[in-house]
Amino acid sequence: MTWDPFEQAPHDAINWFRDRVPVTVSEWSTLSQDARRKAFFISGTSQLDLIGDVHKSLLKALEEGKSFAEWKKEMKPRLEAAWKASGQGPTTTAQINNRMGTIFQNNIQSAYQAGRFRQMTDPDVLKERPIWVFVAIRDDRTSDICRRLNGTTLPHDDPFWIKNHPPRHPRCRSSIRAIPAGDAQLKAAPAGVEASPGWGTMPKAGEWANEIGKGVAQGAAASTWTPAWNGNAPTAVKGYGLPAQLPARPLPRNPQATPATRQIVSDPLDTVLIYNPEIAPLPAGVTGEVLQETLENPAEIWLMPMQSSKGTLVYRQRHISSYQDGDETLLVVVESHRGVVISIHVLPEEKAGEVRQGFLRFSNISA
Structure with missing residues (x-):
């Protein structure tokens, strides 16, 4: 079969968009300008599940080359209902169509320009x-x-390109073309032409994960959260038939271990977790080595649906392990909110039943 470059998916654009993190507006507002390029939000809705679904639908549109009309047909009913329910979004058909057009064009264009940036900054291309x-x-x-x-x-x-990389404003259609030095006749930009606020920044690499971590944590702290169950949640014993107490493993003691620092960790389910000690400082008795062991090799991972006082629904994960420290047993519970570690607790052994509940996602102990 003949390979046609014009029929290939824009992989760099797709990869950039796939890495964007769905956040609420309140979380987005706490981020730095660079981190905002890696965050995905929709004004007029605080429903995180809907924001995540819109992100997935736009990613699918990139992967499959869907038109705006095809994407709008799929997502309009849900977005229209959410905006009308919140009282913060567009209400008329014309306003809804316009808002959806802005969402589609802004995100697709940002993805294409970020993908093009990655191609143009390849060392061989720059040469x-x-x-x-x-x-x-x-x-x-x-x-x-x-x-x-x-x-x-x-x-x-x-330096001009640092603050003038497309898109420079909502619905921007501009782009950048790379040319050989021999073909160039340099032309400076006119003075006083600035991008719209929040636009035009170069899609450079940065510590966006930690910035997003702070935004997610602050957003979580702004609400009161309660378990979102109808009735009682399944527990380790009543629901899964597991032992009432976790078997304790030796407490890791490596004098050469480094203290807990900002890092991105993957657990046994390949879940990516952002850890920042400014968000979740280590409690007494927990070292960076214990934290890493609990995240990368936990005894159990539980998923608990939680609902905020603002109506947002999330699934919080709890990574749990039990450690023997001399005559004392330490139950270490690391709780994460949408991929960000927000708390680390050391609990008495008898408290295990209170945290080992919800959906059991992983266990390395036998029933």
Whole structure:
């Protein structure tokens, strides 16, 4: 079969968009400008499950090359119902269509431009095409702030690009073209043409995970959370037939172990967890080594549905292990909220039944 480059999925754009983290508006507002590029939110709704579903639908649109009309047909009923229920979103058909068009174009265009950025900054590409040209689509819909920049031609490492990378405003259609140095006639940008607030930043790598971790933690702390069960949650004994007490393993003691620092950890289920000691400081008796052991090799992982006082539903995970420290048994519980470690507790052994409940996702002990 003949390979056609124009029929290939935009893998760099897809990978960039896949890594975006769904957050609520309140969580997004706490993030730095760089971290916001890695966060995905929808104004007018605090329903995290809906935000996550919209993110998945846009990712699917990227992967399958869906048009705006196809995507709108799929997601309009849910978004329309959520906006009307919240009283914060668009209400008329024209307003809803316009808002959905903005969501689709902003996210798809951001993904394409981030994917193109990754391609243009490949060392081999930079060697052959080190000059960048700002290209605006010139028609009656072109914004003045992009029209005036059209044709700006500067080296890729010029400071201009740091705050002027497309998209530079909502529904921006501009792009950047890379050209060889021999083809370039440099042209500086006109003075005083700035991107809209919150737009135009270069999709550079950064510690976005820790920024998002802080945003998620602050968003969680802003509400009161209660278990979202109808009736009693299953427990280790009543529901799964597991032993009432976890078998205690020796407490890790490595004098060479490093203290707990900012890190991203994967557990046995390949769940990615963000840990920041500023969010969840270690309690007495727990070292960085114990924390890592509990996350990477827990005795059990439990999933507990929790609902906030604002109506948001999330599933919190609890990584649990029991350790023997001399004559004392330590029950270590690490709780995470949407992939961010928000608390670490050391509990008495008799408290095991209170935290070993919900959906059992993983266990390395026998019933």
